[in-house]
Amino acid sequence: MLPAGLSAFPLTPLVDDVVDERAFAGLVERLAGAGVDSITALGSTGSYAYLTAGERARVARLAVEHAGSTPVIVGVGALRTSHVLEHVAGAEEAGAKGVLLAPMTYQPLTDDDVHALFRTVTESTDLPVVVYDNPGTTHFRFSTELYGRIAELPGIASIKIPGVPADPAAAREHVAAIRAVVPEHVTIGVSGDGMAAAGLAAGCEAWYSVIGGTLPQPALEITRAVGEGRIADALAASDRLTPLWDLFAEYGGSLRVVAAIAEHLGLVAPHCLPLPIQGLADDQRARVVEVVARLGLVG
Amino acid sequence: MLPAGLSAFPLTPLVDDVVDERAFAGLVERLAGAGVDSITALGSTGSYAYLTAGERARVARLAVEHAGSTPVIVGVGALRTSHVLEHVAGAEEAGAKGVLLAPMTYQPLTDDDVHALFRTVTESTDLPVVVYDNPGTTHFRFSTELYGRIAELPGIASIKIPGVPADPAAAREHVAAIRAVVPEHVTIGVSGDGMAAAGLAAGCEAWYSVIGGTLPQPALEITRAVGEGRIADALAASDRLTPLWDLFAEYGGSLRVVAAIAEHLGLVAPHCLPLPIQGLADDQRARVVEVVARLGLVG
Numbered sequence: 165m166l167p168a169g170l171s172a173f174p175l176t177p178l179v180d181d182v183v184d185e186r187a188f189a190g191l192v193e194r195l196a197g198a199g200v201d202s203i204t205a206l207g208s209t210g211s212y213a214y215l216t217a218g219e220r221a222r223v224a225r226l227a228v229e230h231a232g233s234t235p236v237i238v239g240v241g242a243l244r245t246s247h248v249l250e251h252v253a254g255a256e257e258a259g260a261k262g263v264l265l266a267p268m269t270y271q272p273l274t275d276d277d278v279h280a281l282f283r284t285v286t287e288s289t290d291l292p293v294v295v296y297d298n299p300g301t302t303h304f305r306f307s308t309e310l311y312g313r314i315a316e317l318p319g320i321a322s323i324k325i326p327g328v329p330a331d332p333a334a335a336r337e338h339v340a341a342i343r344a345v346v347p348e349h350v351t352i353g354v355s356g357d358g359m360a361a362a363g364l365a366a367g368c369e370a371w372y373s374v375i376g377g378t379l380p381q382p383a384l385e386i387t388r389a390v391g392e393g394r395i396a397d398a399l400a401a402s403d404r405l406t407p408l409w410d411l412f413a414e415y416g417g418s419l420r421v422v423a424a425i426a427e428h429l430g431l432v433a434p435h436c437l438p439l440p441i442q443g444l445a446d447d448q449r450a451r452v453v454e455v456v457a458r459l460g461l462v463g
Numbered sequence: 464m465l466p467a468g469l470s471a472f473p474l475t476p477l478v479d480d481v482v483d484e485r486a487f488a489g490l491v492e493r494l495a496g497a498g499v500d501s502i503t504a505l506g507s508t509g510s511y512a513y514l515t516a517g518e519r520a521r522v523a524r525l526a527v528e529h530a531g532s533t534p535v536i537v538g539v540g541a542l543r544t545s546h547v548l549e550h551v552a553g554a555e556e557a558g559a560k561g562v563l564l565a566p567m568t569y570q571p572l573t574d575d576d577v578h579a580l581f582r583t584v585t586e587s588t589d590l591p592v593v594v595y596d597n598p599g600t601t602h603f604r605f606s607t608e609l610y611g612r613i614a615e616l617p618g619i620a621s622i623k624i625p626g627v628p629a630d631p632a633a634a635r636e637h638v639a640a641i642r643a644v645v646p647e648h649v650t651i652g653v654s655g656d657g658m659a660a661a662g663l664a665a666g667c668e669a670w671y672s673v674i675g676g677t678l679p680q681p682a683l684e685i686t687r688a689v690g691e692g693r694i695a696d697a698l699a700a701s702d703r704l705t706p707l708w709d710l711f712a713e714y715g716g717s718l719r720v721v722a723a724i725a726e727h728l729g730l731v732a733p734h735c736l737p738l739p740i741q742g743l744a745d746d747q748r749a750r751v752v753e754v755v756a757r758l759g760l761v762g
Contacts, residue, residue, distance in 0.1 A: 181543075208569070213569035243512055243737075244513045244739075245738035270507070271716065272599070272715050274715065274741070276741060277740060280739060281739040284738075300571070301569050303602055438543050438544075439579075440543075440572060441576060442575060442579060
């Protein structure tokens with residue numbers, strides 16, 4: 165399995181600090197029903213970093229059980245290498261089709277530390293590994309050269325990059341520079357939902373999508389347009405969602421906004437994020453609801 | 464107990480991914496024997512963020528058992544509030560005299576998130592709480608105003624600030640600005656070893672010290688000089704260690720350097736840090752050994 169197309173990142177909702185398994189199963193079934201190309205459980209949006217090994221193994225199993233024929237990728241990141249390996253084992257036992265690994269940090273890591281982490285993981289599993297470059301949460305900065313070194317490891321299947329430059333030519337150049345150091349069989353996937361259409365247009369083969377985990381339809385519309393060569397349609401569909409991308413920027417990232425949308429839709433219970441993350445304030449939630457209603461994304 | 468004077472932060476050494484309990488006990492006994500004012504187990508230097516709840520409870524117990532009459536503070540930070548509370552319970556059961564809490568982040572936290580975290584913890588324990596401001600690892604930035612809001616919570620005993628400006632007048636102004644919003648009974652402690660003498664000279668009552676956890680004598684010399692009003696002596700003693708502070712800066716922080724010193728001294732086994740942190744390369748270790756020997760800190 166080479167991750168390509170739309171990979172949707174569902175929330176892992178909590179109720180009173182316990183994983184809401186029924187709501188999670190419902191999110192996964194909704195994504196599979198919508199026809200996303202893969203589901204990435206326990207991504208950053210799925211709060212992997214906050215959950216115990218037991219919770220993560222259980223969530224991985226639920227994801228695979230409820231995804232039907234849709235392949236499931238499972239996030240396995242942790243601060244300690246031995247814990248990563250424990251999560252990899254949990255993903256394997258669950259029947260995951262791949263793992264997503266971000267180099268979480270508390271103490272800053274060197275390039276050699278991160279390379280050795282990916283080498284250890286690829287040596288310990290036959291599952292394809294997605295390299296998860298998410299500097300906003302990990303505070304680790306990959307260089308293009310490090311992408312290349314890691315992508316040479318057997319088992320690396322994809323690189324999830326945090327975004328592309330806004331200018332189309334610069335975006336193509338950025339993706340081409342990564343492609344030049346990364347083997348053919350390794351896909352390049354964009355994240356940062358507001359940049360996704362631009363990233364796909366610039367040559368990324370996948371979109372690792374936060375919004376696609378809660379509102380799959382608009383994400384599929386953009387992904388399919390690019391797949392059919394209708395680049396202008398994809399960019400226009402993304403542009404239409406600018407008020408939503410603006411809320412992501414204004415409210416400190418996509419997570420709190422997407423959780424508020426899922427809570428508003430009744431897909432998850434109120435206050436579904438792990439404390440200390442309190443989620444949006446009431447006035448912020450009202451703005452989110454107004455924006456998604458105005459954009460025709462709900463109801 | 465109000466944390467004041469020198470609080471020494473020992474490593475939590477590992478061997479083959481298992482806590483080296485004998486070496487840890489030896490580090491604690493060494494610090495107590497040297498006469499440090501308190502020992503903070505499971506600080507950043509003690510790799511708290513990498514250890515399981517079981518490992519942390521065990522390390523807290525060992526610290527208290529081997530510290531004799533020296534008070535032990537225990538680091539309780541975690542990404543999830545419920546896990547913090549679990550670590551607080553472990554510290555209480557161990558007989559800790561205080562807890563140290565850093566607002567660890569994966570998703571960025573708001574000021575309100577962090578305030579609520581400290582409120583929850585202070586409401587759940589009678590132990591004094593040290594607010595741990597360590598932006599280099601947590602990536603959370605406290606404002607002086609937030610120090611003030613949190614310091615008002617009953618149970619807050621101290622604030623560990625990441626450093627002070629190099630200019631003495633600016634340092635005094637910085638500490639005075641914090642003091643102005645923090646109740647009298649809350650101590651202000653400096654970290655960032657290279658800035659500690661300047662911080663103590665500027666009015667900080669405590670030094671939360673990395674180097675003091677492995678080489679207590681030079682840290683005590685600086686702390687005692689300030690305590691006796693010999694500010695110039697303290698600053699001179701710190702200046703003499705500039706080659707060591709420079710290595711901290713050059714090698715990405717104090718942890719890898721201090722681990723290399725402890726390994727060189729045979730206090731801990733080689734490669735004592737949790738993977739993926741590989742520690743210093745051989746040529747870097749050689750420089751560390753050369754510097755500490757030249758400064759007369761070992762042997």
